[in-house]
Amino acid sequence: MSGHLVRIDGVSKRFGERVVLSAVAARFLSGESYVLTGDNGSGKSTLMRILAGLDPAESGTLEMDGRTADLASYPEWLRGEIVYVHQHPYLFDTSIAENIGFGLRARGMEAAERRRIVAEALEWAGLGHIARVRPSKLSGGEKQRVAMARAKVLHPRLFLLDEPTANLDRDGRHRVLDLIHDLGQGENCVVVACHDQELIQLPFMRQFRLDSGHLASVPRPGAKPVSADRTLA
């Protein structure tokens, strides 16, 4: 049974005079996967970046595990709970294995344990054969899988994936879709911003749409009932 994981409320952001997000509110449940749709420039990436602490909100709160964070001044404790993967993930100029172990090292995990977890993650992402390869040698799909494995090893409560299937070929997209499905299986939750119709139509995906700064859930015939709040804006 899905439980309440993350609740955001009153998230607002403007660039100059242009209101990008207007008091956005939503509730994300653990064990669920969400797709965030909207036209180009509708604020999908802005919302994801605010949730990841990469850009400050003008106002808004995020509640998780009974703790409330002000999204205008992102607290450090939240960084360990939410991991954001860019549309075109940046891989550090080192081996794939070291890329995947980066966050674990940041958390001070000892090398032997880190190696074990990285090996498992490489296997999970189907990247075991290129563990020592440099990122510059990888295809777009492989880079995306490395980034997802790098996020997965941290066991965040919330995965934020920005256009993870953009510019991937058919095979690469299917592999990434499989991994997205897998990421949403545990006690965590996945939010994917995208335009990819194949991803949007996946039966396990619940849909939100951003329009004119407002976020609304999108019911779909035959799909699971949407279990997140509608916009409060």
Place this chain on the structure above:
Amino acid sequence: MDLIEPTLDAFRLLFTGDPKLWRIIWTSLYCSTVAIALIAPFAIALGFLIAKVHFPGRRALVITVQGLLSFPTVVVGLTLYMLLSRQGPLGFLRLLFTPEAMIIGYMVIAFPVLVVFTLSSVQGADPRVYETARSLGAHKLMAAWTTLREVRFGVMASIFNGFGRVVSEVGCSIMIGGNIAGLTRNIPTAIALETSKGEFAQGIALGFVLIALALGINAVLSFIQGEGGMT
């Protein structure tokens, strides 16, 4: 002017281990290396901060540091001379005409080179580097270090450029080093002195060393960049 004879003499001085010559080379390498090692952490950190943090007066600071790049080294020497001379505010330190004074001068000269090159490298870095590190839970210092690692070739170029600038510097060395044989005489000041005396062999030998250093630094930089997986 016969160039062959003094050039042959120069090689003889170099390869027979002439102690006076090698003392001069040592003074140059020692003062330059220590100066760069001492100033690099501060200059690189400042270059990173200016590139990443927006604060009031940032633009003015950038313009000032860039302006310092073309600041005449002899004026740096003059300023330090006035500070370090007996009547100067720092005269009690008794540093004038010592290798330590030269190291201070070199630090001042290298500082803007390192700051500007680091600033430029970090500004050119992909912004996703810092963001990715932060999103993966790295604290600010680790994210900054990760960014510097990603632009390490630019940072190394700044260090080598700073070294190149001070190792071949004359004006400041003479002003605050005094060109004292066996103590503060370095490669550029020795070349100037020997040439003025008509002793070309030692000047040519030291010139070879400077050229070899410049080529060596560039070779090391190119090698490291090639090894860095820059494909």
